[in-house]
Amino acid sequence: MSAPVLETENLVKVYGRGQSRFDALKGLTFEIHEGESVAIVGKSGSGKSTLMHLLALLDEPTSGVVAMDGRPVSQLKPAQVSALRNDTFGFVFQQFFLNANQTVLENVILPLKIAGVSASERKRRGMEVLEQLEMADKAKNKANDLSGGQKQRVCIARALINQPTVLFADEPTGNLDTATGEVVEDILFGLHRDRGITLVVVTHDDDLASRCDRRLLMQDGLIVVDDRGETAKAAGAGVGQASREGSRQVGGHGKHAAPAPLDGQPATGRDAGTGTETGEGQA
Amino acid sequence: MRNVDVVRTALGNTMRSKTRTFLTVIAIVIGAFTLTLTSGLGAGINKYVDSMVAGFGQTNQIYVMPGMDPSQQMPTNGEPQEYDPEEAAATGEFGMQMLTEDDIATIEGIDGITDVEPIVFVTADYLGTADGDQFVLQSLGFPSDAAGMEMEAGTTPDPQAMELTVPETWLSAFGTEDPNEVLGETVTIGLKDMAQQEQTVEAEIVGVSQQAISGVGGSPMPSSALNEELNDVQTSGLDVEQPKNYVQAVATVENLEANETAIKQALSDEGLMGLTLEDQLGVLTGIIDTVTWVLNGFALIALLAASFGIVNTLLMSVQERTREIGLMKALGMGRGKVFGLFSTEAVMLGVMGSVIGVGLGVLVGVIGNAALVNGPLSGVAGLSLYAVDPVSILLIVALILAIAFLAGTMPAARAAKKDPIEALRYE
Ligand SMILES: Nc1ncnc2c1ncn2[C@@H]1O[C@H](COP(=O)(O)OP(=O)(O)O)[C@@H](O)[C@H]1O
Ligand SMILES: [Mg+2]
Numbered sequence A: 001m002s003a004p005v006l007e008t009e010n011l012v013k014v015y016g017r018g019q020s021r022f023d024a025l026k027g028l029t030f031e032i033h034e035g036e037s038v039a040i041v042g043k044s045g046s047g048k049s050t051l052m053h054l055l056a057l058l059d060e061p062t063s064g065v066v067a068m069d070g071r072p073v074s075q076l077k078p079a080q081v082s083a084l085r086n087d088t089f090g091f092v093f094q095q096f097f098l099n100a101n102q103t104v105l106e107n108v109i110l111p112l113k114i115a116g117v118s119a120s121e122r123k124r125r126g127m128e129v130l131e132q133l134e135m136a137d138k139a140k141n142k143a144n145d146l147s148g149g150q151k152q153r154v155c156i157a158r159a160l161i162n163q164p165t166v167l168f169a170d171e172p173t174g175n176l177d178t179a180t181g182e183v184v185e186d187i188l189f190g191l192h193r194d195r196g197i198t199l200v201v202v203t204h205d206d207d208l209a210s211r212c213d214r215r216l217l218m219q220d221g222l223i224v225v226d227d228r229g230e231t232a233k234a235a236g237a238g239v240g241q242a243s244r245e246g247s248r249q250v251g252g253h254g255k256h257a258a259p260a261p262l263d264g265q266p267a268t269g270r271d272a273g274t275g276t277e278t279g280e281g282q283a
Numbered sequence B: 001m002r003n004v005d006v007v008r009t010a011l012g013n014t015m016r017s018k019t020r021t022f023l024t025v026i027a028i029v030i031g032a033f034t035l036t037l038t039s040g041l042g043a044g045i046n047k048y049v050d051s052m053v054a055g056f057g058q059t060n061q062i063y064v065m066p067g068m069d070p071s072q073q074m075p076t077n078g079e080p081q082e083y084d085p086e087e088a089a090a091t092g093e094f095g096m097q098m099l100t101e102d103d104i105a106t107i108e109g110i111d112g113i114t115d116v117e118p119i120v121f122v123t124a125d126y127l128g129t130a131d132g133d134q135f136v137l138q139s140l141g142f143p144s145d146a147a148g149m150e151m152e153a154g155t156t157p158d159p160q161a162m163e164l165t166v167p168e169t170w171l172s173a174f175g176t177e178d179p180n181e182v183l184g185e186t187v188t189i190g191l192k193d194m195a196q197q198e199q200t201v202e203a204e205i206v207g208v209s210q211q212a213i214s215g216v217g218g219s220p221m222p223s224s225a226l227n228e229e230l231n232d233v234q235t236s237g238l239d240v241e242q243p244k245n246y247v248q249a250v251a252t253v254e255n256l257e258a259n260e261t262a263i264k265q266a267l268s269d270e271g272l273m274g275l276t277l278e279d280q281l282g283v284l285t286g287i288i289d290t291v292t293w294v295l296n297g298f299a300l301i302a303l304l305a306a307s308f309g310i311v312n313t314l315l316m317s318v319q320e321r322t323r324e325i326g327l328m329k330a331l332g333m334g335r336g337k338v339f340g341l342f343s344t345e346a347v348m349l350g351v352m353g354s355v356i357g358v359g360l361g362v363l364v365g366v367i368g369n370a371a372l373v374n375g376p377l378s379g380v381a382g383l384s385l386y387a388v389d390p391v392s393i394l395l396i397v398a399l400i401l402a403i404a405f406l407a408g409t410m411p412a413a414r415a416a417k418k419d420p421i422e423a424l425r426y427e
Helices: A050-055 A078-088 A103-109 A109-117 A117-132 A148-160 A178-195 A206-210 A231-236 A241-252 A268-275 B003-014 B018-056 B085-089 B100-109 B143-148 B168-174 B224-235 B256-269 B278-321 B324-329 B333-376 B390-417 B420-425
Strands: A004-013 A023-033 A037-040 A063-068 A091-093 A164-168 A196-202 A212-221 A222-225 B063-068 B113-119 B126-128 B134-138 B150-154 B163-167 B186-192 B198-210 B248-253 B272-276
Touching: A004 A196, A004 B063, A023 A050, A023 A178, A023 B248, A023 B278, A037 A050, A037 A206, A050 A196, A063 B018, A078 A091, A078 B003, A078 B186, A091 A148, A103 A206, A109 A117, A109 B324, A117 A148, A148 A164, A148 A178, A178 B163, A212 B198, A212 B324, A222 B126, A241 B143, B018 B278, B018 B333, B063 B256, B063 B278, B100 B113, B100 B248, B100 B272, B113 B143, B113 B224, B143 B186, B143 B224, B143 B256, B163 B168, B168 B198, B198 B224, B248 B256, B256 B272, B272 B278, B278 B324, B278 B390, B324 B333, B333 B390
Parallel strands: A037 A196, A037 A212, A091 A164, A164 A196, B163 B198
Antiparallel strands: A004 A023, A004 A063, A212 A222, B063 B248, B063 B272, B113 B248, B126 B134, B126 B186, B150 B198, B186 B198
């Protein structure tokens, strides 16, 4: 197996203090290898986003270590961390976070603008990546005038423009209808397959999770299942209900003694059904 | 982010909510406009004073007057004062101290002074033209002002000859509008002697003067000799010898620059006071500067108010763009650059406000100056009310940019502090 890109050791994140203290992550140790695709799954409030933010160096852990290419990031200066994010990571957020008043192209090239790339080079690379995502004809449109699926493509284009080694996506299909969601999934896995990009995806979508090499199931700030089921990977090649069932079974056959079922409810009902949203404020 | 991109992005951001930017800029424009106008006014008038100084040409003169002896000027608390007959003789009208012949001799004796010309105070009654018309002479100019006078026609009077100049405004007395026509005309000056007998003295008009803002050239001005003659007439008529007294004396000094302090000291040792032309005009420029600064103060208050407008606008902008800031930070934009972006936005508001404000100020100043100087104030020779001073304009722009930058620091720091996760977490 290839070298780990990201490693964590006893990762702890505590929000608040005293009465309102909340342990969002309770000591996680794992590695993510180069070229791997990892799905972080679990109920709402289980700490998925918190974990992703720590891995993506958007936040600092309360204790424990995040290491990038074997080097603890706590050793880096804030400016170096910013540069690292700008340069080696790509982000697809749960909400689109597009600047509505700017054009598609302007949105896509934002990371390059921040990096200080020249205007002509920005435009060239922006058009290149928009072409890959079949959005070149919309380059001059205002971001606001696009459909949801198109917006998500713009977000992916923005995430790819700096040719990242790791792509983080927080619920990339959460805002999309099933058909569009599948197109976005195909794009992500296509990139993963063709370019060897390391994918870290937070998702409620079982189908998306099942297409990943590996699934980390989170519950109350802990990884309760680390599942590299080969069957799931094989099944992940297919699309649809069959793979969904497959992943559920794989989840059930995990190596942990008391496995929790994957959060596999349909997208519309998943948060309302779990009741964890109301529990978020609890200490 | 490249600096050019920072500037371009900041400019683009100010254009996003145009009404808000417009209103903020208006406030800055008002401050910049006022400041440009008031400082230009100060510069213009001072320039005029400078040109007056240059007009005097001969600046090797010191005006000598009796020293200010506080014990003589102040009320005496009712205590009896020792009587000194000599001093009492040298007290002129209204209790003003005068120079005596002795004083003049003393001044002449001071090292470095080559010539002393005492100035006598003449009050004449009328000026009679060749046609026999008589006009009231409220005041006569001092011969010592001759060097600084702007001439419309003719020359300044020869100190040794019985000559005088009349102001341009007096041309109507001679029934003409052409200043050259009155040159060479002989006039009579009527005045009373000590016995209250009406006497006359004849003199020739050799020049027509323009009135300067200082008043020089605004009334008929006799030559030294004519002035002396008038004074003689004025003090004659009684059989007793009148002691001669002078308001002041003009001392010509060798190498004024080098000797100024020494001579002033020597004069003060003699109980006299010496003022150069610069000293006298210095008082004037001092007043102009004070007025200019008071006006500038109002403009600065306007700018202060405008700076709060900038703070407010940017705070709103930062608040509205929380998510955008979070996104930029998440995508690797450092704190420093975020700060830079927002303070550049503040500076952009300053640039717009100062360019428009200063531009308008210069325009209004130049046009207003031209309209006034060629219109209602055309009688005042060489007057300028407004001058474009590039240095002060640059200073004004720099000041406004500095104020804008300072106003922007608080909102910009707030933007730089935003936590990307916090900013991106919720819709
Ligand atoms: N800034 C915060 N302050 C306090 N609690 C937080 C904060 N961020 C997240 N949490 C809590 O941490 C828990 C995990 O949150 P999160 O990682 O967003 O969950 P998930 O993405 O799995 O839904 C939740 O209970 C949430 O309420
Ligand atoms: Mg989440």
